Amino acid sequence: MAVNNFREDEQSKEELKKVTILRLFSYMKKYKKEIIHVLIIMGLIITVNVLNPILMKIAIDDYIKKFNAKGLYVIGIIAIIMNLISRYCMKKRIVIMSKVSNRVLMEIRQELYEHLQKLSFNFFDNRPVGKVLARVIGDVNSLKSVLTNSVISLIPDFVTLIVVLIIMFVLNVKLALGALALLPFLVFGMYFVQVRAHRRWQIFRKKNSNMNAYTHENFSGIRVVQSFTAEQYTSKTFRELLREHKRSFINAVRLNDIFWPMVEISWGIGTIMVFLIGVNLSSKNEITVGTLIAFTTYVGMFWQPIMNLSNFYNQLITNIAGAERIFEILDTKPDIKDISNAKTMPSIKGNVTFNNITFGYDEKVKVLMDVSFNIKEGETIALVGPTGAGKTTIVNLLSRFYDVNEGTVKIDGIDIRDVSIESLRSQMGIMTQDTFLFTGTIKDNIRYGKLDATDEEIIESAKAVHAHEFIMKLEKGYDTAVNERGTKLSVGQRQLIAFARIMLSKPKILILDEATSSIDTHTERLVQKGIEELLKNRTSFVIAHRLSTIQKANRIFVVDKGNILESGNHDELMNQEGIYYNLYMAQFEAIS
Numbered sequence: 298m299a300v301n302n303f304r305e306d307e308q309s310k311e312e313l314k315k316v317t318i319l320r321l322f323s324y325m326k327k328y329k330k331e332i333i334h335v336l337i338i339m340g341l342i343i344t345v346n347v348l349n350p351i352l353m354k355i356a357i358d359d360y361i362k363k364f365n366a367k368g369l370y371v372i373g374i375i376a377i378i379m380n381l382i383s384r385y386c387m388k389k390r391i392v393i394m395s396k397v398s399n400r401v402l403m404e405i406r407q408e409l410y411e412h413l414q415k416l417s418f419n420f421f422d423n424r425p426v427g428k429v430l431a432r433v434i435g436d437v438n439s440l441k442s443v444l445t446n447s448v449i450s451l452i453p454d455f456v457t458l459i460v461v462l463i464i465m466f467v468l469n470v471k472l473a474l475g476a477l478a479l480l481p482f483l484v485f486g487m488y489f490v491q492v493r494a495h496r497r498w499q500i501f502r503k504k505n506s507n508m509n510a511y512t513h514e515n516f517s518g519i520r521v522v523q524s525f526t527a528e529q530y531t532s533k534t535f536r537e538l539l540r541e542h543k544r545s546f547i548n549a550v551r552l553n554d555i556f557w558p559m560v561e562i563s564w565g566i567g568t569i570m571v572f573l574i575g576v577n578l579s580s581k582n583e584i585t586v587g588t589l590i591a592f593t594t595y596v597g598m599f600w601q602p603i604m605n606l607s608n609f610y611n612q613l614i615t616n617i618a619g620a621e622r623i624f625e626i627l628d629t630k631p632d633i634k635d636i637s638n639a640k641t642m643p644s645i646k647g648n649v650t651f652n653n654i655t656f657g658y659d660e661k662v663k664v665l666m667d668v669s670f671n672i673k674e675g676e677t678i679a680l681v682g683p684t685g686a687g688k689t690t691i692v693n694l695l696s697r698f699y700d701v702n703e704g705t706v707k708i709d710g711i712d713i714r715d716v717s718i719e720s721l722r723s724q725m726g727i728m729t730q731d732t733f734l735f736t737g738t739i740k741d742n743i744r745y746g747k748l749d750a751t752d753e754e755i756i757e758s759a760k761a762v763h764a765h766e767f768i769m770k771l772e773k774g775y776d777t778a779v780n781e782r783g784t785k786l787s788v789g790q791r792q793l794i795a796f797a798r799i800m801l802s803k804p805k806i807l808i809l810d811e812a813t814s815s816i817d818t819h820t821e822r823l824v825q826k827g828i829e830e831l832l833k834n835r836t837s838f839v840i841a842h843r844l845s846t847i848q849k850a851n852r853i854f855v856v857d858k859g860n861i862l863e864s865g866n867h868d869e870l871m872n873q874e875g876i877y878y879n880l881y882m883a884q885f886e887a888i889s
């Protein structure tokens with residue numbers, strides 16, 4: 298799928314509609330029992346519907362004409378009982394099918410969610426979150442009516458159609474031909490309309506996705522919007538997207554609207570033909586009045602399923618675009634995945650080797666060129682260098698968020714591509730500057746580091762990183778509620794919570810990417826002690842722009858121009874008077 302933002306429509310794969318439809322309905326296989334139940338119920342309903350006109354014909358021709366009141370009563374009572382049963386069945390089928398379609402939607406949504414979680418950073422790098430949400434929520438919802446009506450409408454209406462058609466031809470061939478005069482034109486017209494309608498509905502779903510992406514993006518960045526008083530600007534953009542959305546809807550729905558008049562005109566003309574031919578035949582005594590009345594009822598019964606089937610077809614065209622978008626994601630393979638015989642990473646000691654690593658996020662631009670280094674277990678490595686030099690990229694490769702283009706990354710001598718991602722990442726602790734807290738309490742957020750941790754373990758970790766003090770000052774302590782963006786806490790406080798979370802997970806390799814940049818000097822001193830605890834006995838990578846925080850590192854790598862240009866401890870690098878020396882002096886002068 299292409300890289301895009303809220304202004305660009307997503308590209309869609311040209312998939313055969315038939316394949317998508319079959320794949321969608323394959324989710325219903327599991328519910329054979331329920332579907333057979335509904336089909337039996339529908340069989341009953343159809344039988345009652347088909348028998349009604351026959352009862353009427355008998356009533357008119359055999360009882361009304363011959364003034365047989367007793368017979369008429371019997372027929373009336375039979376009709377009432379049959380129709381009451383039929384009404385009850387109608388309700389029942391809707392209840393069963395709603396349950397089935399809801400369960401199928403749940404399964405599709407769960408599958409989609411689980412699959413999305415496995416997709417690599419690369420997938421999310423290129424796609425606004427709002428567009429992903431549109432697929433998980435909107436596109437899945439759009440399938441409900443199709444799934445429900447597939448069993449309620451498709452099979453029963455088809456059966457009704459065939460049965461009524463046979464009865465009509467048995468009753469009178471001439472009348473039957475007259476009633477169906479416009480059917481071939483209708484079939485042709487529908488095919489013509491659906492090809493175009495399908496394309497228009499695809500466009501509509503993409504516009505819907507764009508609007509979702511923009512809404513999500515703007516409300517996530519509402520602070521920036523408000524602080525730059527950009528409300529009018531964003532409203533204007535939203536209005537434009539809304540207009541495109543509306544236009545695409547009207548374009549699509551306009552075609553759908555042609556469906557009904559086409560069916561109604563064919564129905565109407567068919568009925569007129571039956572009356573014209575019927576009056577003529579009846580005057581010649583070729584048919585009875587009862588047959589003519591029964592026949593007109595069958596004409597209605599023939600066109601009603603056609604109407605329902607057109608409705609279903611319409612829904613299918615309208616919503617199949619949603620199914621296509623869902624399957625497109627389900628078919629997207631994660632870039633980073635376990636090899637077929639992936640081993641479990643043994644307990645990591647912490648020896649890390651980068652052998653001649655070359656890497657670029659896209660083929661054209663290489664971010665790292667032939668990078669090699671060896672790190673012994675327990676070492677603390679600081680990565681410094683200008684913005685965009687490739688520091689984060691190095692730790693991303695170590696965590697296997699991306700695969701290298703050339704070379705190998707080894708931990709304790711094992712190529713990280715040979716072990717399962719789960720066994721690798723579960724032994725690593727990664728903390729970035731952009732601390733993400735989930736909606737819930739502080740305790741819940743710390744517990745994310747070890748889902749089965751006791752309250753004591755949580756408090757212990759918080760104490761170790763000096764988060765305990767500020768948490769206890771909050772009104773509800775560890776039970777204080779925070780939200781997704783952590784807006785009720787300062788940036789530094791959020792980072793302390795994230796420290797506690799990572800401490801709790803006891804990682805074998807620790808990565809702190811600009812993790813202390815938002816902490817004030819006082820808190821930094823507190824946290825520094827906590828970090829020292831965190832760094833003890835484990836290999837650690839610390840990325841920091843503030844060089845004062847990394848002076849104690851065993852080795853400092855100066856990353857620039859796609860490689861490691863200097864390496865050594867603080868004193869060694871200062872003595873070299875190279876890049877590090879200049880960076881340090883520049884910061885020192887700036888502070889003083």
Ligand SMILES: Nc1ncnc2c1ncn2[C@@H]1O[C@H](COP(=O)(O)OP(=O)(O)OP(=O)(O)O)[C@@H](O)[C@H]1O
Binds near residue numbers: 683684691
């Ligand atoms: N997901 C991505 N897709 C494409 N290019 C990327 C991606 N992430 C980073 N880059 C590019 O790779 C280069 C290195 O980025 P990286 O994040 O490793 O730098 P850094 O040294 O960590 O920078 P900073 O100190 O600003 O965090 C930059 O030119 C950046 O634009």
